[in-house]
Amino acid sequence: STLEEMRTLRDETERFMLRYKFGMDEVITKLSILREEFGQTHAYNPIEHISSRLKSLDSVIEKLERKGIDPTFDSIRETITDIAGVRVTCSFVSDVYRVAELLTAQGDIRVLKKKDYIAAPKENGYQSLHLIVEVPVFLSTGTHLVPVEVQVRTIAMDFWASLEHKIYYKYDGQVPSALVDDLTDAAHTASELDARMERLHRELHGERPSSRRPIAI
Numbered sequence: 403s404t405l406e407e408m409r410t411l412r413d414e415t416e417r418f419m420l421r422y423k424f425g426m427d428e429v430i431t432k433l434s435i436l437r438e439e440f441g442q443t444h445a446y447n448p449i450e451h452i453s454s455r456l457k458s459l460d461s462v463i464e465k466l467e468r469k470g471i472d473p474t475f476d477s478i479r480e481t482i483t484d485i486a487g488v489r490v491t492c493s494f495v496s497d498v499y500r501v502a503e504l505l506t507a508q509g510d511i512r513v514l515k516k517k518d519y520i521a522a523p524k525e526n527g528y529q530s531l532h533l534i535v536e537v538p539v540f541l542s543t544g545t546h547l548v549p550v551e552v553q554v555r556t557i558a559m560d561f562w563a564s565l566e567h568k569i570y571y572k573y574d575g576q577v578p579s580a581l582v583d584d585l586t587d588a589a590h591t592a593s594e595l596d597a598r599m600e601r602l603h604r605e606l607h608g609e610r611p612s613s614r615r616p617i618a619i
């Protein structure tokens with residue numbers, strides 16, 4: 403019956419989305435472990451904050467429509483890699499790379515894509531390190547490889563991105579050019595602050611800028 407079909411589709415959709423949540427949970431656990439262990443071993447914490455979000459099915463379908471693709475489970479699986487999203491905020495730029503390295507060096511993690519908007523900021527000034535990683539999720543039905551988008555950034559980058567995001571939405575994407583310029587300028591200020599804080603941080607830890615030895619207090 404139609405009702406049966408609708409129920410089946412609903413259950414299938416729930417199962418489909420749940421896998422992304424599990425993938426996200428796995429990545430959050432990995433990051434939380436790194437955070438706790440690093441704090442224990444080095445009496446210092448490279449991770450300030452971890453947050454996460456699951457894209458709603460509606461925005462997944464919207465995104466597919468923007469790309470001109472018919473929404474099916476297969477097309478979602480093949481083209482949408484940011485259903486599960488984890489954001490890591492660090493104090494210092496060096497920590498951003500350190501955390502990314504520690505996560506991606508893990509044996510069960512595969513890096514599908516990496517975008518370094520810190521080395522090459524977006525035109526508006528946006529900075530962050532973006533990774534799409536694939537993580538295995540072990541279920542009763544077998545092992546499923548799930549993509550998770552991980553955004554790693556500093557507090558300053560996060561501060562800027564949150565405000566820019568609000569402004570972008572307020573103006574529905576049509577931000578007045580004077581405001582765009584102001585934002586880009588603020589991004590440069592944030593980036594300068596990051597550079598200064600990094601230098602102070604290195605002085606505190608008695609490291610020369612070229613030093614690559616692990617932090618020890």
Ligand code: 0O2
Pocket residue numbers: 484487517524526528532562563564566567
């Ligand atoms: P939300 O609500 O944060 O999820 P793709 O997803 O691969 O089709 P693209 O452009 O390759 O698109 O992805 P990219 O550049 O890696 O960036 C995607 C995410 O990064 C965005 O997700 C934002 O979270 C963040 N981001 C990228 N550019 C900007 C920016 O200019 N300003 C701010 N504030 N955030 C940015 P969503 O899905 O757009 O939004």
